[in-house]
Amino acid sequence: MQMTFRWYGEGNDSITLKQIRQIPGVKGVVWALHDVPVGEVWLAGRIEEVVNQASEYGLNTEVVESVNIHEDIKLGLPTRDKYIEAYKETLKNLSKFGVKCVCYNFMPVFDWFRTDLFKEAEDGSTALFFDAKKVLSLTPEEVVKNMEENAKDFTLPGWEPERLKDLKSLFAQYKNISEADLLANLTYFLKEICPVAEECGIKMAIHPDDPPFSIFGLPRIVKNKEDIGRLLDAVDSPSNGLTFCSGSLGGNINNDLIDIARTFTDRIPFAHIRNVKHFGDGSFIETSHNVEDGSLPITGIVNALYENGFDGYIRPDHGRHIWDEVCRPGYGLYDRALGIMYLLGAWHTNALLKE
Template identity: 85%
Template sequence: MQMTFRWYGEGNDTITLKQIRQIPGVKGVVWALHDVPAGEVWPVGRIEEVVSQANQYGLNTEVVESVNIHEDIKLGLPSRDNYIAAYKETLKNLSQYGVKVVCYNFMPVFDWFRTDLYKEAEDGSTALYFDAKKVLSLTPEEVVKNMEENTKDLTLPGWEPERLKDLKRLFDLYKHVTEEDLLANLTYFLKEICPVAEECGIKMAIHPDDPPFSIFGLPRIVKNKQDIHSILSAVDSPSNGLTFCSGSLGGSLSNDLIDIASTYTSRIPFAHIRNVKHFGDGSFIESSHLTEDGSVPITGIIKALYDNGFDGYIRPDHGRHIWDEVCRPGYGLYDRALGLMYLLGAWDTNVLMKSSQY
């Protein structure tokens, strides 16, 4: 297992590589070229620049999150083949610099979704919050405005500006797209991409929908164990894998996260581990990583991955905003570093127990 930490790049992050290097146990950064629009080839020179920056601090760049999927691919439009060809070129370019895993998602229009980016918790910290009642009264435009006004002048992870400028057209295009249609379009994409990914030694790792249910009537196809089975069995390739995200899948209490982790460990090259605390009305807030602070069995998930031979990459996921830190929503230094140490402690406990030294 390799512990990693997400980094948004020089000039686009409040956190430096020097700070990340000082977190015990971190072997690499999870990165992306966030300013390259979806559908365009990632330039070799830009890739080399980021790799060089990280390597100066002894950090690897083996995990990319994300190479975003152009909306035409998700919609299955005739233009998708051109964008898929560009995606293949990006994979080839990344492979030249040792990239092993590419995380991506297939969520239509929106990426992750919250109603409040700085909800105050009982301890005075703030965190990302999903208000199940409030979302019923919001329009897509209001969601975008709220997100963009609260990002501290930093890019929103996963949210592509070019998509958000044309919401009405995109919603019209998805009006008659079913989950079956979306899965068929994903399968088409994977059948094209996986042979190239295999040649490049790269594992594609699809990220679950966040939250794992439909928003504004849009189709969602990575919500639960059944969806995961459908995707992994649709294309039989070692490059067709899953990003196991305990926070995204944990947005639904009906998901048995330990069972999913145990069942698909061999198909999970990358894991995001974080906690969420659920409330009775379906709302939830992102808590500390500590198991008892939320509704997600963090230590049970770590044990399941360890017991089933997980040898991929893990990163702490969204953290709270603590100690007056000003940062990108969910991506500060302090709480994620605390969470990372908790995850390493849970992992090391399993190592010690197996070796009978505990």
């Protein structure tokens, strides 16, 4: 297992590589070229810049999150092939610099979704919050406007602002796209991509839908154990894998996260681990990694991965905003560093017990 930490790049993150290097146990950064428009090839020169920046601090760059998927691929439009070819070129360029895992998602319109970015908790910290009632009472445009206005001048992770300027048109394109259609379009993409990924020694690791249920009527195809199994079976390739994200899958309290982790360990090259607390109306808030603070079996998940021989990458996922830190929503330094200590403690406890 290798512990990593997500970093948004020089000039685009409140956290420095020097600070990341000082977190015990962290071996690499999870990164991306966030300024490259979706669908364009990531050039070798730009990739090398980031690799060199991280290597100065002894950190590797083996995991990329994310090389975003162009919406035309998700929609299955005739133009998808040119974007798939560009994706292949990006994978080839990444492989030249030792990248071994690419996290991506296939969520329509929104990369992820919350209604509040800085919801205050009982202890005075703030965190990302999904208000089930608010989603029902507001339009997509209203919720997106609220998120963008409250991001504290930071870009929202994974979002493509240009794409969201005309939500009505984008939603109209998905009006007749079923879950079966979306899965077929993903399968088409993977059948094209996986042979190249295999040649490059790269594992493609799809991120679950966040949240793992339909919002505003959009199709969702990576919501639960059944969906994951169907997807992994659709393209039989060692490069067709899963990013196990406890916070995303844990958005549905009915998902058995320990069972999912145990069942698919050999197809999980990358894991995001975070805790969430559920409320009776379907809302949830992100909490500390401490199992007692949320509703998810965090230590049980770590145990399941360890017991089944997980040898991929882990990063602490979204953290709270604590100690008056000003940071990108969900991606501060302090609570994620605390989360790493919690996760390493759980992992090393398994190792000691095995001895």
